[in-house]
Amino acid sequence: MRLLMNKERCERYCFQKIRSLPQDKRKKMERLELVLFDMDGVLTDTLSSWRFIHDHFGVSNEHSVRAYISGEIDDMEFIRRDVDLWRKEGKLIHSDRLKDLLRQIPLMAGAKDCIQTLHEQDIETAIVSAGLDTLAIRVAEELGIEHVYANGITTDETGYLTTEGILRVPLIEKDKVVLKISEDLKVSRDHMAAVGNSCYDLPMLQMVPLGIAFNPSDECICEKADMIVMGRDLRELLKVFAPYL
Numbered sequence: 047m048r049l050l051m052n053k054e055r056c057e058r059y060c061f062q063k064i065r066s067l068p069q070d071k072r073k074k075m076e077r078l079e080l081v082l083f084d085m086d087g088v089l090t091d092t093l094s095s096w097r098f099i100h101d102h103f104g105v106s107n108e109h110s111v112r113a114y115i116s117g118e119i120d121d122m123e124f125i126r127r128d129v130d131l132w133r134k135e136g137k138l139i140h141s142d143r144l145k146d147l148l149r150q151i152p153l154m155a156g157a158k159d160c161i162q163t164l165h166e167q168d169i170e171t172a173i174v175s176a177g178l179d180t181l182a183i184r185v186a187e188e189l190g191i192e193h194v195y196a197n198g199i200t201t202d203e204t205g206y207l208t209t210e211g212i213l214r215v216p217l218i219e220k221d222k223v224v225l226k227i228s229e230d231l232k233v234s235r236d237h238m239a240a241v242g243n244s245c246y247d248l249p250m251l252q253m254v255p256l257g258i259a260f261n262p263s264d265e266c267i268c269e270k271a272d273m274i275v276m277g278r279d280l281r282e283l284l285k286v287f288a289p290y291l
Protein backbone atom coordinates (compact mmCIF):
# COMPACT_ATOMS: atom_id res chain seq x y z
CA MET A 47 0.00 0.00 0.00
CA ARG A 48 1.34 3.38 -0.90
CA LEU A 49 0.33 6.63 0.67
CA LEU A 50 1.09 9.94 -0.85
CA MET A 51 0.34 12.19 2.10
CA ASN A 52 3.31 14.04 3.55
CA LYS A 53 5.54 12.21 1.12
CA GLU A 54 7.76 15.22 0.79
CA ARG A 55 8.34 15.43 4.53
CA CYS A 56 9.73 11.95 4.74
CA GLU A 57 11.96 12.49 1.73
CA ARG A 58 13.44 15.57 3.32
CA TYR A 59 14.06 14.12 6.72
CA CYS A 60 14.17 10.38 6.14
CA PHE A 61 16.74 8.71 8.39
CA GLN A 62 17.44 6.21 5.63
CA LYS A 63 19.67 8.90 4.16
CA ILE A 64 22.21 8.20 6.88
CA ARG A 65 21.66 4.61 7.89
CA SER A 66 20.16 1.49 6.43
CA LEU A 67 17.41 -0.52 8.01
CA PRO A 68 18.34 -3.45 10.25
CA GLN A 69 18.05 -6.67 8.27
CA ASP A 70 17.17 -8.97 11.10
CA LYS A 71 13.41 -9.11 10.73
CA ARG A 72 11.74 -11.76 12.87
CA LYS A 73 9.21 -13.61 10.75
CA LYS A 74 6.84 -15.61 12.86
CA MET A 75 5.08 -14.86 16.10
CA GLU A 76 3.49 -17.72 18.00
CA ARG A 77 2.42 -15.71 20.99
CA LEU A 78 2.39 -12.07 21.92
CA GLU A 79 4.00 -11.09 25.23
CA LEU A 80 4.98 -7.45 24.82
CA VAL A 81 3.85 -4.52 22.70
CA LEU A 82 6.25 -1.61 22.15
CA PHE A 83 4.53 1.70 21.55
CA ASP A 84 6.00 4.84 20.11
CA MET A 85 4.54 7.81 22.01
CA ASP A 86 4.20 10.96 19.89
CA GLY A 87 1.49 10.43 17.27
CA VAL A 88 0.62 7.00 18.67
CA LEU A 89 -0.19 7.09 22.40
CA THR A 90 -0.47 10.86 22.35
CA ASP A 91 -2.29 12.97 19.81
CA THR A 92 0.60 15.21 18.88
CA LEU A 93 3.26 14.95 16.20
CA SER A 94 6.17 15.57 18.55
CA SER A 95 6.47 16.45 22.22
CA TRP A 96 9.63 18.42 21.39
CA ARG A 97 7.79 20.30 18.66
CA PHE A 98 4.93 21.05 21.06
CA ILE A 99 7.32 22.93 23.34
CA HIS A 100 9.05 24.65 20.41
CA ASP A 101 5.66 25.87 19.22
CA HIS A 102 4.87 27.14 22.69
CA PHE A 103 8.01 29.28 22.64
CA GLY A 104 7.50 30.23 19.00
CA VAL A 105 10.82 28.73 17.93
CA SER A 106 11.85 26.29 15.23
CA ASN A 107 14.54 23.62 15.27
CA GLU A 108 14.58 23.25 11.49
CA HIS A 109 18.34 23.92 11.40
CA SER A 110 19.19 21.20 13.90
CA VAL A 111 16.88 18.68 12.23
CA ARG A 112 18.74 19.23 9.00
CA ALA A 113 22.12 18.98 10.73
CA TYR A 114 21.03 15.77 12.47
CA ILE A 115 19.68 14.11 9.37
CA SER A 116 22.79 14.97 7.42
CA GLY A 117 24.87 13.36 10.18
CA GLU A 118 26.60 16.59 11.25
CA ILE A 119 25.42 16.39 14.86
CA ASP A 120 24.58 13.48 17.17
CA ASP A 121 21.56 12.93 19.43
CA MET A 122 23.11 14.69 22.44
CA GLU A 123 23.93 17.80 20.43
CA PHE A 124 20.45 17.67 18.87
CA ILE A 125 18.88 17.67 22.36
CA ARG A 126 21.28 20.41 23.55
CA ARG A 127 20.33 22.70 20.65
CA ASP A 128 16.62 21.97 21.08
CA VAL A 129 16.55 22.76 24.80
CA ASP A 130 18.70 25.84 24.25
CA LEU A 131 15.84 27.33 22.21
CA TRP A 132 13.57 27.40 25.27
CA ARG A 133 15.02 30.42 27.00
CA LYS A 134 13.01 33.15 28.61
CA GLU A 135 15.07 36.24 29.41
CA GLY A 136 18.14 34.13 28.90
CA LYS A 137 17.07 31.55 31.46
CA LEU A 138 15.93 28.02 30.81
CA ILE A 139 12.58 26.92 32.18
CA HIS A 140 11.89 24.99 35.37
CA SER A 141 11.10 21.29 35.07
CA ASP A 142 7.68 21.92 36.70
CA ARG A 143 6.85 24.37 33.92
CA LEU A 144 7.82 21.79 31.33
CA LYS A 145 5.63 19.25 33.08
CA ASP A 146 2.69 21.68 33.09
CA LEU A 147 3.09 22.47 29.41
CA LEU A 148 3.27 18.80 28.44
CA ARG A 149 0.15 18.12 30.47
CA GLN A 150 -1.79 19.84 27.69
CA ILE A 151 -0.95 17.06 25.23
CA PRO A 152 -3.94 14.72 24.98
CA LEU A 153 -3.87 10.94 24.86
CA MET A 154 -4.79 9.34 21.56
CA ALA A 155 -8.43 8.25 21.34
CA GLY A 156 -8.96 4.70 22.52
CA ALA A 157 -5.60 4.56 24.33
CA LYS A 158 -7.07 3.42 27.64
CA ASP A 159 -9.24 0.68 26.09
CA CYS A 160 -6.39 -0.59 23.94
CA ILE A 161 -3.82 -0.82 26.73
CA GLN A 162 -6.33 -2.19 29.23
CA THR A 163 -7.38 -4.98 26.84
CA LEU A 164 -3.75 -5.98 26.31
CA HIS A 165 -3.09 -6.01 30.06
CA GLU A 166 -6.20 -8.14 30.67
CA GLN A 167 -4.62 -10.73 28.39
CA ASP A 168 -1.34 -10.54 30.35
CA ILE A 169 0.42 -8.81 27.50
CA GLU A 170 2.97 -6.29 28.76
CA THR A 171 3.41 -2.83 27.26
CA ALA A 172 6.30 -0.43 26.92
CA ILE A 173 6.80 3.10 25.61
CA VAL A 174 9.78 3.50 23.26
CA SER A 175 10.05 7.19 22.47
CA ALA A 176 12.70 9.66 21.44
CA GLY A 177 10.32 12.22 22.92
CA LEU A 178 10.44 13.65 26.42
CA ASP A 179 10.39 11.32 29.42
CA THR A 180 8.39 13.90 31.39
CA LEU A 181 5.48 13.23 29.07
CA ALA A 182 6.20 9.50 28.72
CA ILE A 183 6.06 9.01 32.50
CA ARG A 184 2.72 10.83 32.70
CA VAL A 185 1.29 8.78 29.82
CA ALA A 186 2.58 5.54 31.36
CA GLU A 187 0.98 6.43 34.70
CA GLU A 188 -2.35 7.31 33.11
CA LEU A 189 -2.44 4.14 31.02
CA GLY A 190 -0.76 1.74 33.45
CA ILE A 191 2.10 1.05 31.04
CA GLU A 192 4.85 -0.82 32.88
CA HIS A 193 8.02 0.17 31.05
CA VAL A 194 9.24 3.54 29.77
CA TYR A 195 12.20 4.22 27.49
CA ALA A 196 12.34 7.91 26.55
CA ASN A 197 14.77 10.82 26.58
CA GLY A 198 15.29 13.26 29.40
CA ILE A 199 16.86 16.58 30.21
CA THR A 200 19.00 17.01 33.31
CA THR A 201 18.10 19.71 35.81
CA ASP A 202 20.21 21.77 38.19
CA GLU A 203 19.82 21.55 41.98
CA THR A 204 16.86 23.95 41.90
CA GLY A 205 14.99 22.01 39.22
CA TYR A 206 15.78 24.30 36.28
CA LEU A 207 16.59 22.55 33.02
CA THR A 208 20.16 22.45 31.83
CA THR A 209 20.86 21.84 28.14
CA GLU A 210 22.31 18.41 28.90
CA GLY A 211 20.23 15.55 27.59
CA ILE A 212 19.74 12.05 28.96
CA LEU A 213 19.81 9.84 25.92
CA ARG A 214 17.99 6.53 26.22
CA VAL A 215 16.38 6.30 22.77
CA PRO A 216 18.50 7.52 19.84
CA LEU A 217 16.03 8.92 17.31
CA ILE A 218 17.14 6.74 14.42
CA GLU A 219 18.25 3.67 16.39
CA LYS A 220 15.19 2.30 18.10
CA ASP A 221 16.38 -1.16 17.01
CA LYS A 222 19.09 -0.94 19.67
CA VAL A 223 16.48 -0.15 22.29
CA VAL A 224 14.48 -3.22 21.25
CA LEU A 225 17.55 -5.37 21.95
CA LYS A 226 18.01 -3.67 25.32
CA ILE A 227 14.35 -4.22 26.24
CA SER A 228 14.58 -7.87 25.24
CA GLU A 229 17.51 -8.22 27.62
CA ASP A 230 16.04 -6.07 30.41
CA LEU A 231 12.66 -7.80 30.44
CA LYS A 232 13.79 -11.26 29.34
CA VAL A 233 11.29 -11.29 26.49
CA SER A 234 12.30 -12.72 23.14
CA ARG A 235 11.88 -10.43 20.15
CA ASP A 236 9.86 -13.27 18.62
CA HIS A 237 7.11 -12.44 21.09
CA MET A 238 6.98 -8.70 20.54
CA ALA A 239 4.90 -6.35 18.41
CA ALA A 240 5.75 -2.70 17.79
CA VAL A 241 3.57 0.25 16.88
CA GLY A 242 4.85 3.49 15.35
CA ASN A 243 3.72 6.34 13.14
CA SER A 244 6.85 7.65 11.43
CA CYS A 245 9.90 6.45 9.55
CA TYR A 246 11.94 6.80 12.75
CA ASP A 247 9.96 3.86 14.13
CA LEU A 248 10.95 1.60 11.25
CA PRO A 249 14.14 0.26 12.88
CA MET A 250 11.94 -0.83 15.83
CA LEU A 251 9.27 -2.37 13.59
CA GLN A 252 11.96 -4.24 11.68
CA MET A 253 13.16 -6.03 14.81
CA VAL A 254 9.89 -7.78 15.68
CA PRO A 255 7.56 -10.13 13.81
CA LEU A 256 4.59 -7.75 13.93
CA GLY A 257 5.39 -4.15 13.05
CA ILE A 258 2.35 -1.90 12.82
CA ALA A 259 2.15 1.54 11.22
CA PHE A 260 -0.53 3.44 13.14
CA ASN A 261 -1.82 6.80 11.98
CA PRO A 262 1.17 6.91 9.61
CA SER A 263 2.75 10.29 8.98
CA ASP A 264 4.94 9.24 6.09
CA GLU A 265 5.08 6.85 3.21
CA CYS A 266 8.29 5.22 4.30
CA ILE A 267 6.79 3.39 7.29
CA CYS A 268 3.81 2.20 5.25
CA GLU A 269 6.06 0.50 2.74
CA LYS A 270 7.79 -1.62 5.36
CA ALA A 271 5.17 -2.19 8.07
CA ASP A 272 3.48 -5.60 8.39
CA MET A 273 0.14 -3.91 9.01
CA ILE A 274 -1.20 -0.40 8.56
CA VAL A 275 -3.90 1.05 10.78
CA MET A 276 -5.29 4.31 9.49
CA GLY A 277 -7.06 6.90 11.60
CA ARG A 278 -6.48 8.05 15.14
CA ASP A 279 -8.24 5.49 17.32
CA LEU A 280 -6.05 2.98 19.13
CA ARG A 281 -8.98 0.57 19.57
CA GLU A 282 -8.49 -0.25 15.88
CA LEU A 283 -5.23 -1.93 16.88
CA LEU A 284 -7.14 -4.59 18.80
CA LYS A 285 -8.36 -6.03 15.49
CA VAL A 286 -4.75 -6.56 14.49
CA PHE A 287 -3.88 -8.09 17.88
CA ALA A 288 -7.03 -10.26 17.94
CA PRO A 289 -5.30 -13.49 16.74
CA TYR A 290 -2.88 -13.21 19.67
CA LEU A 291 -5.32 -12.26 22.42
Ligand SMILES: [Mg+2]
Nearest residue numbers: 084086087243
Ligand atom coordinates in the same frame (compact mmCIF):
# COMPACT_ATOMS: atom_id res chain seq x y z
MG1 LIG B 1 5.89 9.18 16.62
